[in-house]
Structure formats: C-alpha cells, structure tokens
Amino acid sequence: MPAAVTIRDAAEKDMDALVELVGMLFAIESDFQPDARKQRRGLALLLRPGAPRPASSLVLVAEDSEAGAGTERVAGMATAQVLISTAEGGPALLVEDVVVRPVARGRGIGRALLERIADWGAELGATRIQLLTDKDNAAAAGFYAACGFFPTNLVCLRRLLPAGK
Secondary structure (H helix, E strand, C coil): CCCCEEEEECCHHHHHHHHHHHHHHHHHCCCCCCCHHHHHHHHHHHHCCCCCCCCCEEEEEEEECCCCCHHHHEEEEEEEEEEEECCCCEEEEEEEEEEECHHHCCCCHHHHHHHHHHHHHHHHCCCCEEECCCCCCHHHHHHHHHCCCCCCCCCCCCCCCHHHC
8 A cells, every 4th residue: 555545544524525425426326326414424323423422333444645525535445334143153244335436546545444354343342344236346356356355155234224215
C-alpha cells in the first residue's frame, strides 16, 4: 500500500464520501440499487455521529493524502459488523461493504482495509469473517480469493420486511 494512504476509522466528516463510495458499489451489484438517502441512514447507524462508535461495528476509510480535496481524498472504505455464530460458538464478523475508487485500485488498499478488519475481529475473539459478493463479479471474487476468502456451500437467501419494501 502506498505511503500516502492511511487506513483510519471513519468520522462524520467522511459521510459524503462514504455515501458516494457505497453508491458506486451498489451500482455494480445486481441485488441492490444506489439510494443515497438509504445509504446515508445506514452509515449513520454504523457511525452514530456525536456518540461513541458501537463495539459491534467498524467503518474504515482509506485516505489518500496525495489525492484531490473533498470526497476524492477518501480512496476506499469498508464496513464490518459483529454477529454471534452458533457454529463457531462465539463472535464472527460480517463484512458488509468493501469498495475502492477505480483510480485507486491495484494499490493494496482493499487488502489493507480487510486486514484492518481482521485485526479488529481478532481483538474481539472472532474466529471467522464472512462476506457476500455478486456471483457474476469475477474481479471481486478473484480479489477476495487472493485475500484468503473461499466459497462455501451456503446460499444467501433474503426476505424483505415491510420497512424494507
């Protein structure tokens, strides 16, 4: 990873960049649609502006000190949440979002974000990290495989509740 890039906890000041990056991610995912209002609301729940970050979630940004001003300075981001795994008998991590700006890809930023999440999970005693990726996104699947992730026999299913319709 370039020396100009710093991985840090996201802050309220990063919200516009985070919403923009999640919008980029959802634009390429077949199951989700970008909706800045919803993404802002979800990120606010994770960040809890004005309050301490909950121990059950982590939002990271990769900040490039050599990039332009404003949202362009945030080269990438990732979010993770703790869940309890009955299979593992303890905490596990769910990585919800990983996205790096196209101009910043190939520089080790995505891997650094995932390693920081893994370190956080280890501190919490988590024994597993899981994530979802579009089955048609070969580039993402290759990236995650290179970071040590492997497919399982599980299939993701979802059901929308009234609040999500």
